[in-house]
Amino acid sequence: MAFGCQEEGVLLDLPDAMSSASVPLPPFLPSLDPRVQADVAAIARIGAVQSVLRVLLQLTGMRLAVVARVTDESWTCCAVLDETNFGLRPGDTLELATTFCNVVRCSESPLLVNRASEDPRFASHPAPKLYGIESYIAVPLSRRDGTPFGVMCALDPLPAAMQEDRLVVFRHLADLVGYQLEQEEQLDARAAQLLGAxxxxxxxxxxxxxxxxxxxxxxxxxxxxxxxxxxxxxxxxxxxxxxxxxxxxxxxxxxxxxxxxxxxxxxIGKGLPVRRQAMDVHELAQQVVDELQLSVPERLLRLSCSGDGTGSWDPDRVAQVLTNLITNAVQYGPPGEPIRVDVQGRPDAVHLSVHNGGPPIAGHVLASLFQPFTRGEQPGGERRSIGLGLFIVDQILRAHGGSVEVQSTAGAGTAFHVHLPRTA
Structure with missing residues (x-):
């Protein structure tokens, strides 16, 4: 049987439990490659992997099962179930050329070995010589999209008498692990994107x-x-x-x-502070309209007040609501048409409305009008606003237990309606 990779012998010491040699083995070296470490962590988060490895041992009668990340340059343990005291842990590495997994990687095919020391293909292979491995069964492990990941294998220092049908079950279990791995990596990618945002x-x-x-x-x-x-x-x-x-x-x-x-x-979740005190919305509206009229003498602002305008609200915040709504109407209303401001005192609330003529607000803008950084589409509007005014209006009214709505049609123009309850 020919394989597409050249394997070279490597001098390694062996654990006593897996080798006929008595030379003590230095500790396995952990992988330092952050990409490989991320792969090891991804496998560790898949709870089904340990159950799969347990099934492999029961299926084959072997005592060591491993999921390994195998690349052109390295072999790294991602998950292990060890009943032989081999000493391998997730993250540990082996010299790639000394493993049967390298054969699987090179051939991109399953591999079954019952007695390596007597098999003419592997009698001189480093695995039986260095690790004392006699029986080995493995399949390539790929993500669901076919991208190679590594190898899933079971092995033992004792010879076995396995049949090829065992590889069919291995393939199905490897497909399960590969599917779970891809799902885990997709979740990681989404989490990273969310964290970045x-x-x-x-x-x-x-x-x-x-x-x-x-x-x-x-x-x-x-x-x-x-x-x-x-x-x-x-x-x-x-x-x-x-x-x-x-x-x-x-x-x-x-x-x-x-x-x-x-x-x-x-x-940041703190909400807008509101300092309630006795006030008259009619008086406040007149003051706001007068001040804004001075700043835009070329526009006509009309104010009408009716009913009882007294109550307990934050005068600075209510003035901010009126200022933002009137300023918005000035920005997007036709220059030749007046801006109408209406304040009506009702039994349980005060109703404020600000109206301007002109074309209606586009539907896709209307749906998110009170979201931050949303701006109108009239020419020049983008230069005069960063799109926070209406968001602030909505937040202030929420803090008062009130609300704001907008109606915008081709015939009637645009009107913002504010509901300001007398009690929160």
Whole structure:
């Protein structure tokens, strides 16, 4: 029988239990290859492997069964069931050329040996000489897709009288192990991808928090300096206009930073803090609309209030909801149409709505509109927003026990409806 690999004898000491030699064996060397170590770990996680090895021993009457990772360069034990005190452990290596498994690897075929020392094919092989192995049966072990992995074998220092039909059972059991191995590797790959995504998201959120905190101080200094200069009476119209634009830009930047900080806090599971106090939503809405009207004098903001607007909410957070919704309407509504803000006091809640005209929101955008980093598709919208405003609105209302919904059609435009209960 010819094999496709050249085998060379290697000088090794042997364990007394498996060899006729009395020279003590040095400890088996563990594999240092991280890829092989990962394969050993994958086999160790397959609970059925030990049961398969037990079946092999019962089937053959042998006393040592092994699943080995066999490559062109190395032999590594992945799993072992040992009743001979051979001393082999998962992760240990043998010199590849001294093993019968190398024959199986080279021939890519099963192998059955009943009496190696008298078999003309293997009488001079290193395995019976160095390890005292007389009987051996093995099949190649492959992943389900056919990729070679190694060898599954049973062996013994005593001769045997096995028939070829034993190899049929070996093949079936090897297929089982190969299938389980592929499943385990797929699970590992998915877990690694999930971990990578989680680490990326965590790093992004930490970075957002750090950058946002660091940006607050210089923006505060800019705002205070511009506001101080605005109070000077000797400023001409051009200088005052420039300072106004600085204050408006600083205000937008501060709102962006606030949204980033809120996003970070919401994503790490802490939720947004709410400090309730007695307030009137009608008065707050008028203040927000007046301030925003100054920043966008070219747009018309219309506010209508009715019913009882008093209750216990966080005024800063409610103002943030209104600001984000109105700013969103200004960004995506047609320049020539007014933005309508309506506040209605109802018996158990206050209802707020912000409406703008224009084309409807696309269906695929509408489905994830309140998710972070979701932006509209109108021209220029992507340059004015990072897509956190509506996510923050939703989080604030959840913290108040409320909710927000959106309706967007070609005929009626887009309207955001806020339900703000008087009691959480």
């Amino acid at each position: 989680q680490e990326t998201a965590q790093l992004r959120e930490q970075l957002i928090g750090i950058v946002s905190h660091d940006l607050r101080s210089p923006l505060t200094a800019i705002t205070l300096s511009a506001a101080t200069m605005m109070r000077r009476t000797e400023l001409d119209g051009r200088a005052r206009e420039g300072l106004t634009r600085i204050l408006q830009a600083a205000g937008r930047a501060n709102r962006l930073i606030r949204d980033l900080l809120d996003f970070t806090q919401a994503r």
